[in-house]
Amino acid sequence: MRRGLAAVLWLACGAALAQAQGGVVFDDGNGNGVQDVGEAGVAGVAVSNGRAVVRSDGQGRYTLPIAAGQIVFVVKPDGWQVPAGAEGLPAFWHQQSPGEPSTLRHGGLPAGQPSDRVDFPLRRAPTPGAELEVLVFADPQPKSPADIDYYRRDIVAPLLDRTRATLGLSLGDIVDDDLSLYPAINAVTASLGVPWLHVAGNHDIDRDARDDAGALQTFRSHFGPDTYAWEEARATFVMLDDVIHQPGSKPGYTGGFRDDQFAFLEAYLPTLPTDRLLVLGMHIPLFEAAGRDTFRDADRERLFALLRDFPHVLVLSAHNHTQQHWYHDAGTGWHGAQPLHEYNVGANCGAFWSGVKDAAGIPDATMADGTPNGHATLKVFDGGRYALAWHPARLRGGDSAFTGAMALHAPKVLRAGAYPAWGVYANVFMGGDDTRVEFRVDDGEWKAMAKVAAADPRLLAENVRDDLADALRGYDRSPEAKPSAHLWRGALPTGLGVGEHHVEVRAFDAWQGEQRAATRYRLQDAAE
Incomplete structure (x- = not known):
C-alpha cells in the first residue's frame, strides 16, 4: 500500500x-x-x-x-x-x-x-506550611471483610483526628484479588479526610482480562488513571502502574511500563521545575533480588534516562512485604549525579494479616524480615529535601525492647564466664548500609554493632512456637523468617558479675536522629 x-x-x-x-x-x-x-x-x-x-x-x-x-x-x-x-x-x-x-x-x-x-x-x-507531610501506605491487601476490619482498626483508626498529612498514597495491592472489596476499603481510607492517590498492584488486576491493555478496567472504574501526576508546593508526585499482565504465563505478570506511559512522561516531565522533589510511586520495585528477573531492564533504563537531569528524586515501591532502602547506580542503569534512592515500603497488612491475634483480635502480622506491619510518612521540605519514617501499627506498652524505631532480641540468661558467643540483635526498621548502630552494657562504653545478613531471632522464635504448637495459633501462621536488610548484632559480655545487666542500643537515623531501645539479660553461675 x-x-x-x-x-x-x-x-x-x-x-x-x-x-x-x-x-x-x-x-x-x-x-x-x-x-x-x-x-x-x-x-x-x-x-x-x-x-x-x-x-x-x-x-x-x-x-x-x-x-x-x-x-x-x-x-x-x-x-x-x-x-x-x-x-x-x-x-x-x-x-x-x-x-x-x-x-x-x-x-x-x-x-x-x-x-x-x-x-x-x-x-x-x-x-502550605513549612513542610509537606504525606502518609504512605503499601499492600493493605485484604482478602475478606474481616481483613478490612483489621486495616480499619490497626492502620486507619489510630490516625483519625491525629494526622497532619496533606496527601496520602497507596502503593498497590489495595485488595487481594477480590476487586469487589474496593468500595469497602475505600470507605475506610476516605474516613481520614485526606486526598488519597492509588497505584495498582499485581493483586488489583482483572485476572480474567485477555491482555495487559484490559487488565485494570475495574481498578480504573474506582481509582481513575493508572498513570498520572499530582503537584504540591514542595513536590511533584508521579504515580505509575508498573505491573505488566501476562495471562497464560507463570508468573502471570512482570514489572515494566507501556509505551503510552512513556509518552506521558516524555510530555510531562520536561515541564517540571528541578528545584523540588520528584516522587515516583509504583508497586513492583525497580531493583531486583540476586538471581531474579522481576523488572524489564529496558523499561527501567528508559525511565532512568528521563529522570537523569532531576537532582531530587525519590522512588517509593511496595510488593515485597519486607522493607529496605536501595540506592541505584550504574549497576542498575542509573547515571545521575547522585545515587537514586528507592524506598521499598513495608506492608500495611505485614505478612498478609497472619500470626497470633492480640487481645484486640488483630493478627501480629510481622513481616518475614522482622519489620512490624504499619505505615510510613514522608515529609518534604524546600530544596528537594525529605525525611522518611516507619510507624509500627502497634507498640507493646512498657516494652522498651520494641519501639517505633527498632526491636531488640537477647537471651534471657547466660552462664557467667562462658565464651561470649551470644549476642543482642537490633532490627532497625529504617536502617540501611550506612546506619550507625551501637550498644552498651550497664552504662559502659558504646561499642559498634555489626550489620548481619541473618533472620531476626524474634521471628525465628515465633516460627518455632508455631512448629511446636499442637493446634493452629492463628488463621495463618507467621511467615518463615528470612534474612533482614536491617539487622545488627553485638556480642554480649559474660565476664561481668552474676546477676542482671542492662543493655542499651542506639541507632542514628538519617531522618529522625538518634533512636534508642533497651533490654536485659542475666548472668548465672552453673555447676559442672
Whole structure:
C-alpha cells in the first residue's frame, strides 16, 4: 500500500476512535462543580489522556483527543484542590465510556454514553506550611471483610483526628484479588479526610482480562488513571502502574511500563521545575533480588534516562512485604549525579494479616524480615529535601525492647564466664548500609554493632512456637523468617558479675536522629 494512502486511512480510523474533545479548568469558588458566572478559568493547567499532555489556555480551556474507554484527567496544580468523588477519593479524572458492556467478573468499566465535554473544577488550597507531610501506605491487601476490619482498626483508626498529612498514597495491592472489596476499603481510607492517590498492584488486576491493555478496567472504574501526576508546593508526585499482565504465563505478570506511559512522561516531565522533589510511586520495585528477573531492564533504563537531569528524586515501591532502602547506580542503569534512592515500603497488612491475634483480635502480622506491619510518612521540605519514617501499627506498652524505631532480641540468661558467643540483635526498621548502630552494657562504653545478613531471632522464635504448637495459633501462621536488610548484632559480655545487666542500643537515623531501645539479660553461675 502506498504510504500516502495508508496515512489517510490511519487518520480516518483514528478520527473514529479519538475525537477532539475538551472542556474548561475553572476556579469553582462556590464548590458546586459547575462553572457559574464570575468563576474564571485557570490557565496553564496540565490535562492528559494518559499519553498526550496539553495546557489550559488563558480562559482555562483545553482540547484533547479522547478515545472510547480512555480516561482524561487534570494534573492538580500546586495551590489548588480537587473535589471528592463518589467513593471519597479525589475526583480529578473522567472515564470515557468504552461503548460496550464489560464481561469482566468484577465489573470492568461501566458502559454509557460518551461525553464530548469534560470540565475540571478546582478550588484554592490553604497556604502550605513549612513542610509537606504525606502518609504512605503499601499492600493493605485484604482478602475478606474481616481483613478490612483489621486495616480499619490497626492502620486507619489510630490516625483519625491525629494526622497532619496533606496527601496520602497507596502503593498497590489495595485488595487481594477480590476487586469487589474496593468500595469497602475505600470507605475506610476516605474516613481520614485526606486526598488519597492509588497505584495498582499485581493483586488489583482483572485476572480474567485477555491482555495487559484490559487488565485494570475495574481498578480504573474506582481509582481513575493508572498513570498520572499530582503537584504540591514542595513536590511533584508521579504515580505509575508498573505491573505488566501476562495471562497464560507463570508468573502471570512482570514489572515494566507501556509505551503510552512513556509518552506521558516524555510530555510531562520536561515541564517540571528541578528545584523540588520528584516522587515516583509504583508497586513492583525497580531493583531486583540476586538471581531474579522481576523488572524489564529496558523499561527501567528508559525511565532512568528521563529522570537523569532531576537532582531530587525519590522512588517509593511496595510488593515485597519486607522493607529496605536501595540506592541505584550504574549497576542498575542509573547515571545521575547522585545515587537514586528507592524506598521499598513495608506492608500495611505485614505478612498478609497472619500470626497470633492480640487481645484486640488483630493478627501480629510481622513481616518475614522482622519489620512490624504499619505505615510510613514522608515529609518534604524546600530544596528537594525529605525525611522518611516507619510507624509500627502497634507498640507493646512498657516494652522498651520494641519501639517505633527498632526491636531488640537477647537471651534471657547466660552462664557467667562462658565464651561470649551470644549476642543482642537490633532490627532497625529504617536502617540501611550506612546506619550507625551501637550498644552498651550497664552504662559502659558504646561499642559498634555489626550489620548481619541473618533472620531476626524474634521471628525465628515465633516460627518455632508455631512448629511446636499442637493446634493452629492463628488463621495463618507467621511467615518463615528470612534474612533482614536491617539487622545488627553485638556480642554480649559474660565476664561481668552474676546477676542482671542492662543493655542499651542506639541507632542514628538519617531522618529522625538518634533512636534508642533497651533490654536485659542475666548472668548465672552453673555447676559442672
